[in-house]
Amino acid sequence: MIYKRLLKYDEKAIRIIHPVSAKQLTDRTNDYPLLVPRDFGFKHSKDVFKPIEFEWKGKMFEIQYNTCSDPLCKNHGLKQEKFGIKSKPSRFKLTDAGGEKAILCNPDRVEPDSPPTCGTKTVTFSNWSITEEIERLIRINSVVPVDKEYEFHRPHCVNETHTPQKNPKSFYKRGTNAAKAEQFQCKECKKYTNVSPNKSRNTTYNQKRNEILPLFAKQLVNRSSINRTCEILGIGKGTYYQKLEWLYRCCLEFLETRETKPLANKHFPEMWITTDKLHYVLNNVLKKGKGKNRGILIEDKQLLTYIVASADKRSRYVFRSDINFDWEKSLDEIASDTHQLKEDHLHSFSRKNERFGIYAVAPCPPTKNDTQSMGEYHRGLNQFEQRRHYVDGLHVNNGYNSLAHFWLLRNMLSVDRWRFISDDDKSTKPAIARVFSEEIRSGHAHHFLCLTDKTLTRKQARAEFIKSARELKEWAKVNGLKYDSLSDIALWQLQDTLKVHKFHQKLVAPNGEIYYRQANNRLKHPIATSDRGHRLLDVLTDTHHLTNIQLAILMEQVNDNAINTFFQIVRRRLLILERPLVTARGDGKSYIYSNFNPKYAQMAITILRTYYNFCKPFKMNGEKKTPAERLGIADRVYTWEDIIYKR
Known part of the structure; x- marks a missing residue:
């Protein structure tokens, strides 16, 4: 068992085929100063029905969800198509719906006497932005092996290409050091090299106070506040968050072998999925050193944050829990994408970052033929720049978060008959x-x-x-x-x-x-x-x-008992996700514990989900089993030690 680490932001979990070609980018650059925004958006709106391709785990996938979403319409889920009859009508057309672009089912002119189309408007989504959200959810729930490069030889050694794994006869084994790292010595140049131990050899490598992890985990899922946990364990705040991230990584490693692999080999004739959203209030906290702007900057004191989760109705196993907040996306990156792709003049369904709502594009100076005035530009720029004074990260639109959530759920399970329950x-x-x-x-x-x-x-x-x-x-x-x-x-x-x-x-x-x-x-x-x-x-x-x-x-x-039970446990066991208490002044600020960093909320709920699925049995029909046992992917009740030390 080798040590693993979380994926970094620049290490993309999937390979997205860039939807904008070099020629299209040149055309956008040339048209940007010449056309008014409406004409520019119309000219480059053909990609509304264009699928986005990406590679994940060696397989190619396509995302194209701009279609009719009425399950009772005969056009539901069908692709856009032009029919070879007079005037060549298409299946869908683009229209407006309350200021947003929408898809409307055209009347059936091929078989006019057949059942009519629904005639309802379906709001468009950016397929590119959906794919980016899928990539984010995969990345924050993935771990990769820690790769280290070793220099086993001195310069100009005759065996400089030899390694202990491939050429063991070229090295002496010199035992292990205090950290249980193996020591090798080259027989020619006599250079000593320490090779980091794997997890089975040393579970505490590069980790101080590792003995507190089981008690730390119990404190975390039993509503112990950060200050009280630090007092009990004798650690500082920095160590607390470092241990939280370490425990999160342990849970992801555990789920990789105890959840992902068993589910990939298991088939379900029928699956009842109950889905709901947990809402909690995120305090909009000013960054350090920005307190002088308090009262000047106009921002909401509370930000509505949602966690979407799905569970099996029968076993109560919780498959996924995803927060609608990207704590790694920066405004600088959005500004760069806006300037490069000219997204401020594109329709919403063509934008890369549309999932971030009002921060999907950065304000750009009006062009010669722009319909925006300089006053409107400066007001928009001021609002965009205000966000920099507050906690890093941006909220993701619920629609994009839900689409990515269900796409991953669909590719996680092999099911014949799906049954969904929601509000x-x-x-x-x-x-x-x-x-x-x-x-x-x-x-x-x-x-x-x-x-x-x-x-x-x-x-x-x-x-x-x-x-x-x-x-x-x-x-x-x-x-x-x-x-x-x-x-x-x-x-x-x-x-x-x-x-x-x-x-x-x-x-x-x-x-x-x-x-x-x-x-x-x-x-x-x-x-x-x-x-x-x-x-x-x-x-x-x-x-x-x-x-x-x-x-x-x-x-x-x-x-919906399964998902309600899980959310009740979240409220009762995770202090940072309990129901908020509002200040007596009534100005909207919450007294809730440490609820200004959604990164740790995502980590905490994943840790609790692992504990709930594999370590917490409940009695039903005379049997006391964990959700994982009832689902058929576990044969015993696991403990925190099993998760932390991967027994």
């Missing part, structure tokens, strides 16, 4: 529809909504639970049904209800073909929960190939 989130729904469009079109993926009334008190929720149980038993008694559990009655009642309740509106095309549209007709689950009350259910995908009993079986299973 009515505006970024989660289209992300699933775009990434799993092939599976949805073929009927191998379905997306269910599970909604609860968050205004209910616990007392009201408990009353709804008791009432629903009583009504179910009365319904079973009236219908003369014998049952073993409330789930049996709920299944029968759902089957009976679905005879008249329809989630989709049934329509008939001129040629007699039946098609469906969303009816927004949600159904109340027969069994309320004791802590949240009744759940409202809906189906976003086409389920009309299923019988009522098949659909009832699916609907009865819909719940």
Whole structure:
């Protein structure tokens, strides 16, 4: 077991094929001072449907998600195409939607009597920026071996090309030093060389106070504050963060062998994925030495930060947890990309850094034919430069973060039938529809909504639970049904209800073909929960190939308990991600512990996810197992020592 390290920012995890050729870049440079921004953007807007190619683990992939995202539309997930009929109409056209560029399904002129297209507008995304976000998520969750170059010989040694691994007879073995590093001596030039030990030989190499790591890990996942942990362990703040990064790296190494490899060899006939987002408040902290600008700079005191996570409903195994913050991206890099690629005059779907929202492009001086005034330019520049005074890094748009999250999830698992459960989130729904469009079109993926009334008190929720149980038993008694559990009655009642309740509106095309549209007709689950009350259910995908009993079986299973359980543990065990306390002054600043560095929030939640999946068993159906054991990728409960020392 060799030592590994985190990937650096300039070490790209994937190789992206640059989408802008040298000729296109020259054309942009020549057109930039001559055309008004609107004409410039229109001339270079052909790449809205152009896929981005990249290489990862020796395989080539394509990203192209600018297509219809309505699962009930016949154009859902299809590529742009021009038809060989009069005027050569295309499948989609580019339009505006509330100031944003959107894709609109054109009417079907090839088969005008067939079911019509949905006619809804789908907001465009930058395929390039999606790929960059995928690269970021891969990079921050990857480790690589530590490679060191050794000089085994003095200058002009006759064996200067020999190494102990390839030519062991050219060296004497001189034992090990205090750090358990092997010593080799060249037989010709007599030079001594120490070779760093691997992890199995020395787990404490280049690491002081390594003995505190197990206790440090327990303190971290048990809501111990940074100051109290430093007091208990007798360490400083710098050592605390160094140990946090070391533990994060240990978890990534552990997941590489205990999660990634087993999942790559495992196939699942069916997988229920529950997805939700955890929201926490990030204090917008001024950098050191910038306090004199307090009150002058106009920036939000709190920044909304989200963590999207997905878990298996049955085993409660959490596959991914990704924060929507890039702590390595600099404004200088964005300014360089803006000037080089002329992105300030491009449409949003053509920009490399569109995922950063208002900081996607740097303001540039107006050109001769620009529609922007010098006053507008200086105001934009002032706002852009203000960001430099605050904590480094930029928030990533939720849509891009969700698309990258689900793309990685899709390539992580081998599944025949996908079942997704989420709330009515505006970024989660289209992300699933775009990434799993092939599976949805073929009927191998379905997306269910599970909604609860968050205004209910616990007392009201408990009353709804008791009432629903009583009504179910009365319904079973009236219908003369014998049952073993409330789930049996709920299944029968759902089957009976679905005879008249329809989630989709049934329509008939001129040629007699039946098609469906969303009816927004949600159904109340027969069994309320004791802590949240009744759940409202809906189906976003086409389920009309299923019988009522098949659909009832699916609907009865819909719940988001798996991901809610994980987020409850995050709130209760990670102090930096607890619910925020706001100052008495009411000016919006949070009292939450050390919540101004999302880098450590990402590390902490990954560490907790590893502990939760492999070390924390829970009792269900009479068995006490960890989520990893229930998923079938582990055969025992692991400990912190197993993770840290990779036993």
